[in-house]
Amino acid sequence: MSEFELQHGLNRRRLGLRVAKALLKTAAYAVFWLIVWFLTSMLLASFPEYFKLFSVLAGGLLFFTFAMALAEGTIYQHILVIIRAFFLIVYLAYATHGGVLTINLEGLAFTVEFVPLLALMIMINLLEIAWGMLQALEFAAKSPKD
């Protein structure tokens, strides 16, 4: 077996291990989202499009968990943190209709307004973007030049 083939085999094994680790982490998060679904669906099922919106959030965050676990130790991990924060900003603003949710229950219109809370969530995500950028900068500064 040549040195190239040996190196190639080692890389494939390492990639396989990394994928398995990412899958395991994603599965653990999936269990967490399933529990959240069971806990919230009883109370929030009356909200319009709740199932669709929850699926998008859980699916999106599970994708980012998998991708970030896969890209661990690379600059892409930090870029994914930034993209995830952007995704959450757009999702939160869209899914909550700008912080005002209304449901109709047996002739009663029930409205929850949480605009300041949504603003706080967006601010946290902006902080997360800054955090991701700093991490990416630090990673780039530490990486050996080609």
Add this chain to the structure above:
Amino acid sequence: MRLTIKALGWIIILLWIITLTLPFSAALSLLKLAEGRNLGVQEPTFTFSNGNISITMPVYINNTGFYDITEANVKIRIWKENVAIADMLASLPEIPAGQMVNASCTFTTNFREIFQKDRTLLTKDANLNVNATLRFQVAHLIAFSIARVFPTQWGAPFHNLTVYGETYNSTGHVLSFYISFNNHAFFSISGFLTVGIFNSAGETVGMTSMDLNVPYGVSFMEFVEVAVDPSKMTGDIYVRLFFADLEVFERMIRL
């Protein structure tokens, strides 16, 4: 740089915990408030004075939740065939967490404003729609509002208003007739009813006023005598009734 990144990471985690805990604790606080007899509304009282209709409802709220309840108000909008007739707003005081507050919820609306929008409400019963909204803020951050639309029956204060049995005394120059109506409204009518007699040119021929005090659900009938100016009398005259500067009724009389 490393320390800044670490600190920022912790700040983000802390902020997420606070932000996600708040709505859950606010919901829990509301559930605690909803259980038992923590909210109560007592019998409302209706009053009519100085051209204003007032509905007063004593309320008590025992805030057993974790957060203060602020900016609480009740808004009532009344519609008739998609036309808004009255908007009323009553504000409630701030209810600190763990305290019980007794307050009075008073809705006031101007009699003239309502009937300027729809005169027929003065003399005809009608089906109205009421939109009642309760709005309050929990923890100064999350606002809740509960709205309900329900139909209601409006009872006209001058229902079946009629002027009849008119006689004219040409020697004494006095026009006399009966005025009758039923007060179907939920409030008593008190104030002056002005009776005006006008000729066909629109000039005032005679005028008088009567002090009304008709409780709700009571029929009213009174004999009225109006001294008229004979020089202005014409063959057709008009009897107009005014209440709170609003024309309630008009009828032509041929002498």
